[in-house]
Amino acid sequence: MKTKEGSGQNGRNTHTPNILLPNDHLERVPAWGGASSSISHVYRPTTVEQLHNLLQLAQQSGRTIGLRGGGNSYGDAAMNSENILIDLRRMNRILDWNPDTGIITVEPGVTISRLWQYVLEDGWWPPVVTGTSATTIGGCAGMNVHGKNAYQKGPIGDHILQFDFMLASGEIITCSREENSDIFHAAIGGFGMLGIFTSITLKMTRVYSGLLDVYTEARPNLAAM
Ligand SMILES: Cc1cc2nc3c(=O)[nH]c(=O)nc-3n(C[C@H](O)[C@H](O)[C@H](O)COP(=O)(O)OP(=O)(O)OC[C@H]3O[C@@H](n4cnc5c(N)ncnc54)[C@H](O)[C@@H]3O)c2cc1C
Known part of the structure; x- marks a missing residue:
């Protein structure tokens, strides 16, 4: 994600940086598989205001911004x-x-x-659960992930009702199927390239127990499922 001023084609903001980033946020960050890693200036904001300040820092220092949730993406x-x-x-x-x-x-x-543990108490369950539950909702929305029930429930984007989205300019817009619908559909599965999900509203699925009855049934092909 490139901040608005001086966006360039070469992966860096192109305007002359006003400041140098301090070294104390430099960290080696591994890809999930552990086979590769890279060094980045890593920041861990807790508020929308801090997030906004980081966009300004990127502009002032001529750096691009990458987003990271649980870091469970197989690639980079x-x-x-x-x-x-x-x-x-x-x-x-x-x-x-x-x-x-x-x-x-x-x-x-x-x-x-955290989500399933929170809602199960009241008889609900996330409609889409990835193979690892260490994924974040922001990362799941960014990749529009699927669960093993994808053939019935679709990807997680089908269950997102609305989100607040910080654009590269720092402006926060609300997106849903009715409001800013083009950005709603582009940002879900947008790989974090268009902006930052700052809050996400989803609909859970009703369940009556956290216990599962598991049975196996073989089907010859997808059409027979
Ligand atoms: C063991 C294992 C099992 C898996 N099983 C499944 C599965 O069953 N189904 C499936 O679909 N995938 C599966 N995956 C892949 C994983 O679910 C996805 O890569 C998911 O996106 C990872 O979520 P994360 O929070 O770790 O995001 P990250 O890997 O940290 O980020 C994913 C993407 O989202 C972007 N992003 C993160 N936060 C935000 C934000 N707030 N706003 C905008 N963009 C953001 C990032 O820039 C990045 O492009 C599995 C991965 C592992 C390691």
Whole structure:
């Protein structure tokens, strides 16, 4: 993600930097597989205001911004070598929960694990759960992840009702199927290239127990499922 001023084609903001970034945020960040890593200026904001300040820091220092949730992407999607990497895991508050409707609003750093543990108490479950539950809701929305029930429930984007989205300019807009719908559909599965999810509202699925009855049934092909 390049901040608005001086956006360039070469992966860096092109205007002359006003400041140098301090070295104390430099970290080696591994890709999930552990086979590769890169060094970035890593920041871990806890508030929208801090996030906004980081966009300004990127402009002033001529650096690009990469976003990182749980860092579970197999490749380098959650890395940003020699530039700013914003780790969103500390923005992890549950902002609103309605146990009657199953509609929840969370900050992007809430993990699937935390989400299911939170809503199960009231008889709900996330509609889409990835193979690891260390993923964050922001990262899941960024990749529009699927669960093993994708053939029935679709990807997670189908269950997102609304989100607040910080653009590269720092402006926050609300997106839904009715409001800013083009950005709503582009940002879900947008690989964190268009802006930052700062809060996400999803609809949970009703369950009556956390226990599962598991049975195996073989089908010859997809059409027979
Ligand atoms: C063991 C394992 C099992 C998996 N199982 C599945 C599976 O069943 N189904 C499936 O679909 N995937 C699966 N994955 C892949 C994983 O679910 C996705 O890569 C998911 O996006 C990772 O979420 P994360 O929070 O770790 O995001 P990250 O890997 O940190 O980031 C993913 C993307 O989202 C962007 N992003 C992160 N936060 C934000 C934000 N707040 N705003 C905007 N963009 C943001 C990042 O820039 C990046 O492009 C699995 C991965 C592992 C390691």
